[in-house]
Amino acid sequence: QVQLVESGGGMVQPGGSLRLSCAASGFPFSGYAMHWVRQAPGKGLEWVAYIQYDGNNKYYADSVQGRFTISRDNSKNTLYLQMNSLRTEDTAVYLCAKTGRSGWFSEYWGQGTLVTVSS
């Protein structure tokens, strides 16, 4: 079955950096685009970034453009999110998600990793 396991979250000061990972299994990782989505405490869902199956196309939310970088290593079945210049408003649970076969919807989700940006 599809499994997505995020790691790398934690507490960081404003202006700091973190790299999140998402280990994928149970499906042909190299054949699917992936997303990062975040959810601030008690808030709704916010799409963060998308990466094409081969890594050649990437898109970002305006709120993270220029600060976050999505990447993937298909040889390791792993998705990454490098987060730089973190702000307090980046505090959220970050979830990775696998796209569907027929569109960019999020077919499966990981359990998420909490990122807290605070001084």
Added chain:
Amino acid sequence: DIQMTQSPPSLSASVGDRVTITCRASQGISNSLAWYQQAPGKVPKLLIYAASTLQSGVPSRFSGSGSGTDFTLSISSLQPEDVATYFCQRYNSAPLTFGPGTKVDIK
């Protein structure tokens, strides 16, 4: 950017009631619309994609309809396990956008 709105923000209904949630896009998105269910303390779960296609394993009491700018999610007979927040999302192009959510409770 295309904005997504949902109504109502919350609703309370009795077990067995029919429940309808509306999602509206600020521009036409064809049928590139998904619905997710997020139960309390859980991660989101895909219910419907392509506006009306039921994800495998999702109970048939859930259904979706619409195209263009106006979409609906219906639950034909509300069950206790349906207590959750429901989000719509457009996925036709980046940036992808979620609606603000509709919280469904049992009366």
